Amino acid sequence: MNKTVTVNIGGIVFHIDENAYDQFKKYLESIKSHFTQSEGREEIMQDIEARIAEMFQEKIKDLKHVITLEDVEQVTKQMGRPEQFGDEDETKPEGETAAPIENIKRRLFRNPDDKLLGGVCSGISAYFDIDAVWIRLIFVASFLAFGSGVLLYILLWIIMPEAITTADKLQMRGERVNVSNIEKNIKEGLESVKNRTAAVGKESGKKAGTIVGRIFEGIGEVLKFLFMFIGKLIAVFFLFIGLVVVFAMVMSMFAFMGLPGTQYPEIWRLVFDTSTQFTFGYIGILLLVGIPFLMLAYAGARILFNIKKGSKVVGLSALGLWLIGLGICFSVGIKVASNFKEKDSVRNSMSLMEPTRKKIVLEMAGAKNEEKDYGYGFGNNTNSDFDVSITDDQFMSGNVKVDIVKSPTDSFQLVEIFYARGNSKKSALENASHIKYSYVQRDSVISLERFFTLDKLEKYRAQKVQVLLKVPVGAEVYLDRSLDSYIYDIDNIQNIYDADMLGRTWVMTSKGLSCVDCDGSESSIDGTRMNFYDEDDGSHIRIDESGVHISGPDGEKVAIDSNGVIIHDGKKTRLKIDTKGMEVPAPPVPPAPPSKRI
Incomplete structure (x- = not known):
């Protein structure tokens, strides 16, 4: 039964037989003494220990956990002895068998020592032992011809590991990973660094010395600059x-x-x-x-x-x-x-003086023949929740909306609804009650104020005003164009848009508001019915139960209804389809050329 020793080699812990440890220790000491005066001694020893650790790991199997003397001898023979470092072909001592020549397999790495971007091309060239320039040419050609070169390069960049250690670089080139090659590789690397530092502009240490290589280096510099x-x-x-x-x-x-x-x-x-x-x-x-x-x-x-x-x-x-x-x-x-958690409202109903002809003209006060603000900014013609201004003595807001509804009685009524928010229902109601709003009636004309006011010391609590004009059945109301941006989604039988309701007279029926003087140019939409009119060129589109009717500015017409399909270009019918079939007018016959006399 032999004793075992626990050692740390290259950051990995191994259990080694005592006899094997003694021989391995002498081996490492002989190597250290050999490289005592060598430049890069520490780096050489680190790489040698890392490679030995890899080889020891290969010796350990499922049922074997201890490195034996035989394992140490095999590893030291593969790595080489100090007396062999000067000449690989030197005759071995008598009685000592040469280390078996192993079949070296190349491994695919990215080459960090000869790269333009990620070292992919130079790594592939080292694996196949060809010039990196040709690999780079293949990638450029695939990019120009198929557009896939960049994607393939990025994919290989991600998949291929980088050759970081000396052992990785030797395996990438298919060289034996022994002490001699490790020393040689490190010394070459140090020499290359020294040459590049000492002589700026020299080409030593560069593998891409051909014209094509320099072209690719230039491309790399251009890409780097970009x-x-x-x-x-x-x-x-x-x-x-x-x-x-x-x-x-x-x-x-x-x-x-x-x-x-x-x-x-x-x-x-x-x-x-x-x-x-x-x-x-x-x-x-x-x-x-x-x-x-x-x-x-x-x-x-x-x-x-x-x-x-x-x-x-x-x-x-x-x-x-x-x-x-x-x-x-x-x-x-x-x-x-x-402070905006709760909301409440105050409702004030006012009786109006009955107009003589059962017709009310509704307008906004002071909105006619005034100098308008065409300055820069957004929302100059709209009144939003934040349309607020402060004067010397009051707080003013233009958040006023107007609506028309049916009156339950036979007389006109005006209802003011003041809305506000607060931290409680009580405070919200109190904030709403502080709103001041007014209107003026002159016979049949009602002028609504464009702003409501508050005391200057009042706080903003989303206050707003809604004005309801209640119109009795059979009575009429004329909506002045000054109401623009103050009305919103007023219900009407024809479902005409708000903007086209202005400048029109409306009568209240049992079913709701109905337009008295509309001429069909108003835009409307209601489920199966649509009516659009373009004031700029006079185009008109009407879609309803009767069909689709389109008219253009120059008399063009398209009709699709129960009578069939008719297309008219403004001068004559170009296509007609009905129960009798399809009729397409024949093109005019060109006049016969005049006869010549002989």
Whole structure:
């Protein structure tokens, strides 16, 4: 029974027979003494130990866990003894059998020492022992001819491992992995590095020395330049966007401090309960939005100016400030949202003076013959929930909507409904009751105010006004064009769009509003019925139970109905299909040429 020794070789633990360990230890010491004066001694010994560890692992099988003396002798013979390193063909000592010559199998690796991109082509060339230039030509040809070269190259780049260790590089070239070749490979690598460092511009150490090789090196440099150029463009974009947003945030800070020439929407302050809450909310939004864009500009500057190493302090500080902003926004947001939790309304019904002819003209006050704002911006002709302005003494909002409904009595009525929100039903009702709205009636004309007002100290709580004009059956109402953007989805029998209801007189029937003076040019849609009219060129499309009728600006007509199909070009019928069949007018017969006299 022999003792075993536990050793660590190349980062792997092995159990070795005591006698085998003694011989292996002497072997390693002899190698170390051989390379005492050699450059790259540490790297050589690391690669030798790594290769020996691989060979020992091959010796260990399922029922064998200990390295024996026989295993050590076989490994040392394959690796070679120090006295053989100078000459591989030197005669072996008498009585010592030569190590069996193993059949070396090449392995497919990516070659990091001769690469333009990923070392795929040079790795394949080393496996098949041909010039890498031809492999590169094949890839370029496949890319130009079939477009698949790039995809195949990327796929091989992912699949093929990189030759990192010396043993990998020797196996890639089909060379024996022994001490002599390991030493030779490392020394060649060190010599190549020294040559490239000492003599800039020399071609030593490069395998692609042919003209084609230099062409591919040039292509690689061009691709590298393009990637760098695109990277710089992205960096400039990041820097620009980041700086623009940061500049906007700085200007908002000036507006917050009340500096001349700067302002922010007054509704921002009206949303918050107190100035302190507004201040914290502003700081939170500034950090939450500003920090990411500031870091985007910082990243762009790093890429643009080749700053390799970023500051951890900057990154951690930015993350901390952003988290603080997120926390502030979350806290303030919950408090602000609670003020919009409940909704309620106040309804005021007013009797109107009965017009003499049972007809009301409905219009918006002050909307005619006024100077209009054609300035820049969006939504100049619409009144949204945030159409709010502040004057010296009041809060004004244009969120007013108008609707027409049937009156349950035989008289006209006007109903004002004021809506608002609050943190409770009581506060929502109180906020709605503070709305002030007015209208003026002059005989048969009712002029509605375009804005409602609140006291300047009131807070914004999504206040809005809906005006209902109740029209009795048999009475009429004329919708003035000044109601544009104030009416929305008024029900009518013809299902005519709101915009085309303006400038028309409507009568209230038992079924609802019906147009009195519509001429068919109005656009409408209702399930199986559609009616569209283009005022620009006079085109008209009508689809209903009777069929499809299309008319063009120059008298062209297309009719598809129970009578068949008729296509008219404005001058004559070009096609007619009915129960008698299809009729296509024959083309005109050209006149006969004049006869010649002989």
